[in-house]
Amino acid sequence: MKTTNRPAALITVTGLFAAMIALMTAYIFHIPYGANGGYIHFGDALIYIAAVLLPRPYALAAAAIGGGLADLMTAPMWAPATILIKMLITLPFTSHSTKMLEMRNIIAPLPALFLSATGYYLAEGILFGSFAAPLASLAGSAIQSGGSAVIFLLTAAALDRIHIKAKTQQFLFSNH
Numbered sequence: 771m772k773t774t775n776r777p778a779a780l781i782t783v784t785g786l787f788a789a790m791i792a793l794m795t796a797y798i799f800h801i802p803y804g805a806n807g808g809y810i811h812f813g814d815a816l817i818y819i820a821a822v823l824l825p826r827p828y829a830l831a832a833a834a835i836g837g838g839l840a841d842l843m844t845a846p847m848w849a850p851a852t853i854l855i856k857m858l859i860t861l862p863f864t865s866h867s868t869k870m871l872e873m874r875n876i877i878a879p880l881p882a883l884f885l886s887a888t889g890y891y892l893a894e895g896i897l898f899g900s901f902a903a904p905l906a907s908l909a910g911s912a913i914q915s916g917g918s919a920v921i922f923l924l925t926a927a928a929l930d931r932i933h934i935k936a937k938t939q940q941f942l943f944s945n946h
Contacts, residue, residue, distance in 0.1 A: 779942055784828040787820040791856075796843045799917075803910040806894055806903075807845045810910050813837065814886070814918035817856055818879065819925060820869045821863035823938050829865065830857045847860025851893035858885045870926040870935050879919030887911035 795813030803810045813836065821829040841849040842883035862878035862885075887908055894904035929935070 775851075776942060779936075780825070780828055783819075783938075783942065784824060784832045785835075786827075787816065787824065787832035788835035791816045791820070792839040793821065793834060794845070795837060795840035800844065803907070806898055806907070807847060808890070808894070808907060808915045809845065810917075811840075812914070812918045812921050813840060814856075814859065814882070814915060815921035815925065818863060818882065818918065818922040819929075821860035821878075822865055822875050822926065823935065824862070825865055826827065829860045829863075831851070833857050833860050847897060848893070851889065851897075855886055855889035855893070858889060861885075868935060868942060870930050871923070875926070875934070879915065879922060883912065883915035883919070886915050 791813050794816050795811045799810075799812045801810040806938075817829075817833045817836070820832040823829075824832065833856035834853045838849050838853040841852045857916055859882040862874075862881040864872070864874050864878075866912075867875070890907060891904045894907055895901035898904075
């Protein structure tokens, strides 16, 4: 992918994704889960979409900022872990393709689920001093990641029909 001649456009789209991720995570389908302040949400679907549409550094930023802001608004003790975990779940995806739903991006939600569940398991163990209790939270992680995967796959299929990837690339990386 060539470098952009439109850095303001890239930063703007990254900021828009961060805002959408924060809102989707904090307020849309926000379901408190467990006794430790955690919650289930489907904001990861937007993180996956950002990871497919944006160059990696920008997707990392959108995920970290959006997820971090959501936690600062709803469950601040989780924000440091969320910032790191949300960046990590973008890594299995690729933006180096002409379609959103190429094979790697279809499979990517599975390693993202593993990264998210493992990350929050470790964070909960560190935060609360026990690695036995967080085992109960793994079901919530599976629901969150699984639901986000379904939303991502359905949305990406619809967006592929209107060639959003090519349009986004043209907007972000055109010379004029």
